[in-house]
Amino acid sequence: MAPIKAAIIGLSASAKTAWASRAHLPYLFSPLGRSKFEVVALLNSSTEAARAAIKAYNLPASTKAYGTPEDLAADPEVELVITNTRVDKHLETALPSVIAGKDVYIEWPLAANTIEARTLADAVKQHGGLGIVGLQGPLGPLPKKLREVISSGRIGEVLSSELRANGGIDGRGVIPASLSYFTERKVGGYVYTIGFAHQFDLVQSVLGDYKTGPDAPQGFLQIQRPQVKVIGEDKTVVETVTSDTPDLIFVHGYVDSGASLHFKFRVDPPFPSDPALVWTIAGTKGEIRVVAPSSTFIHIGNAADPQKFEVHDFETDTVDEVEWDFEDWQKELNLQARNIGAIYEDYYEVKRNGKQKTFVSFDDALKRHEQLEDILANGLKQ
Numbered sequence: 183m184a185p186i187k188a189a190i191i192g193l194s195a196s197a198k199t200a201w202a203s204r205a206h207l208p209y210l211f212s213p214l215g216r217s218k219f220e221v222v223a224l225l226n227s228s229t230e231a232a233r234a235a236i237k238a239y240n241l242p243a244s245t246k247a248y249g250t251p252e253d254l255a256a257d258p259e260v261e262l263v264i265t266n267t268r269v270d271k272h273l274e275t276a277l278p279s280v281i282a283g284k285d286v287y288i289e290w291p292l293a294a295n296t297i298e299a300r301t302l303a304d305a306v307k308q309h310g311g312l313g314i315v316g317l318q319g320p321l322g323p324l325p326k327k328l329r330e331v332i333s334s335g336r337i338g339e340v341l342s343s344e345l346r347a348n349g350g351i352d353g354r355g356v357i358p359a360s361l362s363y364f365t366e367r368k369v370g371g372y373v374y375t376i377g378f379a380h381q382f383d384l385v386q387s388v389l390g391d392y393k394t395g396p397d398a399p400q401g402f403l404q405i406q407r408p409q410v411k412v413i414g415e416d417k418t419v420v421e422t423v424t425s426d427t428p429d430l431i432f433v434h435g436y437v438d439s440g441a442s443l444h445f446k447f448r449v450d451p452p453f454p455s456d457p458a459l460v461w462t463i464a465g466t467k468g469e470i471r472v473v474a475p476s477s478t479f480i481h482i483g484n485a486a487d488p489q490k491f492e493v494h495d496f497e498t499d500t501v502d503e504v505e506w507d508f509e510d511w512q513k514e515l516n517l518q519a520r521n522i523g524a525i526y527e528d529y530y531e532v533k534r535n536g537k538q539k540t541f542v543s544f545d546d547a548l549k550r551h552e553q554l555e556d557i558l559a560n561g562l563k564q
Contacts, residue, residue: 183534185216187259189223191251191275192266194231195238201289201518202266207239208515209523218530219262222246225254225275251275255282262287262529268363269371270294273301280305280313285533287525289316291379292547294370299551303544313544314529318521319384319481321528321540324489327506328388328463328470336493337465342442343389345381347459347478348452355407362412365425372427374403375554378447380481381459382433383542383550385445389463390437392553399435399443399553401561403428433557447478459489469494483508483517 188210193202209215223246226232232247248254254263255278263279265272265288272293280286280302292315293299306313319325332340357364364372386392392399410425429449437443452458459474471494474480476487483489491504512520531537 185218185220186261187222188219188262188264189254189260190221190264191225193224193235194226195234205518205522208519209526214511223248223257223260251278255279270369273298280311281309283309283311285312287314291370291375296551296555299548303548306544315542315547317383317542318525319380320387321524322521323506323508325384325388336468337470338467340441340463340465343463344444345385345461346446348448349458349478354450356411356413359412359414359420365410365423365427367426373449374428378431379554384481389443390439392435392437397436399433399557401557402432403562404430406430428562468496485517
């Protein structure tokens, strides 16, 4: 079959965060990726910026350069549009392609707020394309193995689960200048909606969704360090800004099975010698513990310090480590690209072979937006 013709929004030669080049290009430019996808166009803030990126990433001279979302949306060759802009630009850059009926991949968060996320989700249903969201965690090998062990009955009925995490890019009231917008809730992309939200989604993909209605989860969130120092590349303080985004997050509730699920996320680094993240799942016959020594990004992983997955059997009082690993093709990629690659693989199978999707859709992402927004609205303590 012919490769799917793709366009990338936000692959910039001078991008400050470079997520598109670190997490998307490694798969798309791999032998496996090239056999299934072909990047035929770029959209940046101007056609000149798009041409600069084409040159910077050694894309073919035939790659088209666009400077407006409408021009990209009008290109009949493009089947899939991949959006890698800052969160508050997702709606304006992606919506024209959604309306044109193209399949559209948007990095998480889907949009800056629930209203915009609903606009995108409704537009996909109205215009017939597929909506794919970069919540890659559920497609990773660790949650797959966790679901397998739980469904096998090894720990019995799940009674409760707790995830405790410490760490973030703006810990102890300091943040890099390139990410200073993480202090602005209106942008839509900050620790609560990105770092915490990836954990929030992954855990529910394993244990089931939180209940809705009167039994919806409750939150307690604080802004403990409202004055945040912005530092430049040389680590000197450029300015001090006032943050309106939470840096301490507690969420409690019950999932549909009746098990209780609890989160504690603190942006500051962990106490020395403590792991960055500990996730336990207690059952009637045993307990699971996942430990991430140095990173809270369980949706990505850490090659130098991988997550450890153990099971305590209550009857024998023994603890066994459960092995899990990436697939061989994923091991050829850097960590950021491995689970993103799994999304592309899943989308390709849906598009070309009619497979049932496992990737996160716009509707799935809208549900996460609604959960997070409700918890924040009712739980943030000023």
